[in-house]
Amino acid sequence: MSDLIWLSEAQMRRIEPYFPLSHGVPRVDDRRIISGIIFVIMNGLRWRDAPFEYGPPKTIYNRFIRWSRLGVFNKIFAGLAAKGGKPDQLMIDATHLKALRTAASLLKKGPVSRRIGRTKGGLNSKLHAVCDGNGRPLIMLLSEGQMSDYKGAVLMIDALPKAKALLGDRGYDADWFWAALADRKIPACIPSKVNRKVPIQHDPALYRQRHKIEIMSAICIAATVIFWLNQ
Template sequence: MDRPRPFFPKSHGRPRVDDQRVLTGIIFGNRNGLRWRDAPRDYGPAKTLTNRWKRWGEAGVFVRMMEGLPQFGADPRTVMIDATYLTAHRTAKSLAVKKGLGRLIGRTKGGMNTKLHAVADANGRPLSFFLTAGPVSDYTGAVALLDALRQGAMVARRSAYDADWFRDALEAKGIKPCIPGRKSRNAPVRHDKRRYISRNRIEIMFGRLKDWRRVATRYDRCPTVFFSAIALAATVLFWL
């Protein structure tokens, strides 16, 4: 609790309910995909869990926690980028566009889902995330996550990120791309095959995130709430 505590908002007036107990209940509910009323009584009233999850999610506490903790232990010498699909449950499939970006849910051959783009360090630990609707190009996530990349080497899978403009953007930031060229290229592109093998670590990271029920299946209509669940899962699994 000493590591995430600096990211918690300060208490104003009456002291808050025990942060450790409430945070543990929030983790339990997200990992198992439960309603807050179904959480064990040891974690306190369901109303407290609901209010704390909503307030801290809207304030961006879980996102700041996930982005702040990697500064103390990340290995940015090699960064990896990839994307995966997260199934949207029927309770989250309302496609009515309201204010903002809407639901960020799209229809693909596999049904209704959301696409999660991620950047991970050399050990496969997430550094940054970006959410889009299902039928969106991987380049959209690559552009959004480009600012999160630092100097080093970039590993990415061939079919999604082999573009001249993306390679030029990486080299402009001092990043050496390790991306195999497409078969349709006239001239072959050289890359470090040994480093490219390590790309499976970001795929393992996606698999571990999907062990959390609320991440593997999206129940939340609001993309901000769903992104908070992803950030919390990444923090607990990789940075605490």
């Protein structure tokens, strides 16, 4: 297939420091397996439909599961994003991710939450994200679909890097959030909620730039490739 995805040697050198050490038998070719994982996820395929050029689908799947549980992909994303330099702007938003009806069985399985909840729209998860001024993701948090934007912000506030401004919609207009940003010396551009007695002024022209985060809906692995490896 001519449209296969292959990480370059230079890209591999950037992410290899985050790989776990191999114990005993050497691992199957990292470049082939990681490229296969990326291809499957970015094309929305079933693991068994991975092109044969990437090797046995079971090997690809097992690597994805094992490294996901070890937090390897999250470490790669966080490590590369941290090297992007100090952002001038931050943008915060959240979006729902629809879950298949068959995911209902995941709600009760295992000791760890599967981050799937139930709202009026059915089964879904919610992706909370913070991007820089170019729309490149810096922080991503997956939660149950019923978690409010407000609670998601609580979980991400301590990880916010310093910036000249943060843009968010009125769902983030809360006194605690304004205070938390002020403590970090990050000016906010957030429209006031309709029920706020004394509206807080914001810059409409600056706020219009927030569309960049609204179109960002990648997950950790895809975002790593799109925004931090292809530079």
